[in-house]
Amino acid sequence: MEKLLEKALAGDIRSIARIISLIENDTPEKDELLKRIYPLSGRAMVLGITGSPGAGKSTLTDKVIESFRRRGKKVAVIAVDPSSPFSGGAILADRIRMQRHTGDPGVYIRSMGTRGSLGGLSRGAKESLILLDACGYDVIIIETVGVGQSEVDIIKIADTVCVVLVPGMGDDIQIMKAGIMEIANVFAINKADKPGVDRVAAEVRLMLDLVKDRSWTPPVHLTVAEDGTGVEELVDSLVAHGVFLKENPDGVRREWRRLAFEVEAVLLQSLTRLAEREWSAHRTDEVMNLLLSRRTNPYAVAEDVLRKILPCDRADRGATEEEDSPDVAANDG
Numbered sequence: 001m002e003k004l005l006e007k008a009l010a011g012d013i014r015s016i017a018r019i020i021s022l023i024e025n026d027t028p029e030k031d032e033l034l035k036r037i038y039p040l041s042g043r044a045m046v047l048g049i050t051g052s053p054g055a056g057k058s059t060l061t062d063k064v065i066e067s068f069r070r071r072g073k074k075v076a077v078i079a080v081d082p083s084s085p086f087s088g089g090a091i092l093a094d095r096i097r098m099q100r101h102t103g104d105p106g107v108y109i110r111s112m113g114t115r116g117s118l119g120g121l122s123r124g125a126k127e128s129l130i131l132l133d134a135c136g137y138d139v140i141i142i143e144t145v146g147v148g149q150s151e152v153d154i155i156k157i158a159d160t161v162c163v164v165l166v167p168g169m170g171d172d173i174q175i176m177k178a179g180i181m182e183i184a185n186v187f188a189i190n191k192a193d194k195p196g197v198d199r200v201a202a203e204v205r206l207m208l209d210l211v212k213d214r215s216w217t218p219p220v221h222l223t224v225a226e227d228g229t230g231v232e233e234l235v236d237s238l239v240a241h242g243v244f245l246k247e248n249p250d251g252v253r254r255e256w257r258r259l260a261f262e263v264e265a266v267l268l269q270s271l272t273r274l275a276e277r278e279w280s281a282h283r284t285d286e287v288m289n290l291l292l293s294r295r296t297n298p299y300a301v302a303e304d305v306l307r308k309i310l311p312c313d314r315a316d317r318g319a320t321e322e323e324d325s326p327d328v329a330a331n332d333g
Contacts, residue, residue, distance in 0.1 A: 001029060005036070008135055013108060019131055020110060024124035034127060040134035044076075045242045048154035050144040050183075051164030056190045059225040060164060061143045065101055066228075067235040068139050076108045076137040078125050080144050108137065123269060126157050126262075155183045156261040159254075160241045162186045162234070165204065167196035181207055184218050186237045192222035192230065215250050216241065271309075278305050 007015035023030050049064070051057050061077065068075050101107040112125045125142065132140050144154055154161055163184035189200050204220050219237045223230035245251030282305050290296040 001033070005033065008131070009037075009040070011105075011136060013105075016108060016131065016135055017110070020124075020128045023127045023131065024112065026124070030127075034130055037134040038130055041130045042133065044129075044133040044137055044140045045239075046129060046133075046157060046159045047139060047141045047238055048144065048158030048161040048183075049141060049164060050154050050161065051188075051190075052166065053145075055164045055166040056225045057143055057164050060188060060190055060223060060231070061141060062101070063225050063228050063231040064141065064235055064238075065107060067231055069104065069106060071235075073138040074106045074136060075139045075141065076132040076135075077110070077141045077143065078128060078132075079109065079111045080125055080142065108132070123265065126265065129157060156258060159245055160185045160238050162188055162238060164188045164190050165200055166191045167194050167200050181211065185216065185241045186218055186234065187220045188223050188230075188234050189220065190223050190225055193224050197222060215248055216244055274309050275305060278308050282308070 004015050004018060008019050019033065022033070047064075049057055049061050058079070061079070065075050065077065101109060110128070112128070129140055129142070142154060142158060161183050163186075165187065166189065187204050189197055189204070191197070201220055201222065208217060208220075221230050221234040221237065223234055225231070245254060282301070287296075287301060291298065291301065
């Protein structure tokens with residue numbers, strides 16, 4: 001493992017790929033590995049590119065990679081695809097669209113499945129960012145499956161989020177969805193050579209005008225990813241937002257929030273592992289027959305499992321305090 005890590009930190013692509021596989025598979029050595037490399041991270045610009053399915057995100061990402069490479073930046077991409085219902089792995093559509101970069105030693109592209117994550121980003125994708133950052137990539141791009149009410153997790157890990165819209169696909173309705181306006185730092189209206197682009201741009205700007213007291217107003221760019229139109233200006237805005245975060249108190253607050261999310265995610269993952277281990281030991285034929293015959297219930301069984309994980313007095317105290325809370329009593333009234 002030591003040699004593997006050394007090679008990865010030196011930029012060896014195969015070693016990076018192997019460690020990401022360890023992270024994705026949640027192997028026992030993963031946590032210690034991440035503890036070691038965490039102090040080496042924190043330097044990369046993390047960009048999120050999200051938007052409606054069919055908006056041309058992959059083609060646009062391909063052109064964004066090209067622009068950053070011309071600027072001398074090493075680029076890593078995590079392309080989040082839908083998971084296969086059979087293997088749990090990613091369907092490699094996005095990676096195929098970026099195939100021309102595979103021979104470039106300054107570009108690393110990895111497809112990952114959502115693995116059932118409602119937020120659109122698996123835990124493995126989030127932790128792989130730490131590794132790629134530590135391995136010296138200047139820009140890390142996360143391209144998500146698509147955007148929706150449950151797919152705004154990208155704001156928890158990206159410094160700058162680009163929301164990609166497209167005319168003629170109902171994106172005038174899409175931008176009204178809860179959370180979409182809040183997560184965007186930059187808007188790209190792609191396929192700008194198609195009819196209706198001006199209307200979508202006008203509606204986005206109208207929505208932005210309704211939000212007061214912004215320290216950063218998201219710019220709106222018209223792009224045609226197929227031929228690269230507008231991509232350089234879009235990348236300029238992505239870089240400008242990164243500079244803004246470093247110079248503005250909002251950037252510190254955003255980083256604090258992101259770190260808090262990270263701690264919460266580690267806590268939840270650790271507790272989930274403990275609960276799964278304990279439940280596996282507790283799940284006997286007797287318990288399952290009791291559930292089947294309705295002589296017990298899932299809540300009581302879960303409480304039994306929790307008591308084996310947590311000190312009994314704490315588990316019981318938590319339930320008692322909730323019942324006795326004046327707030328709960330007031331709400332019941």
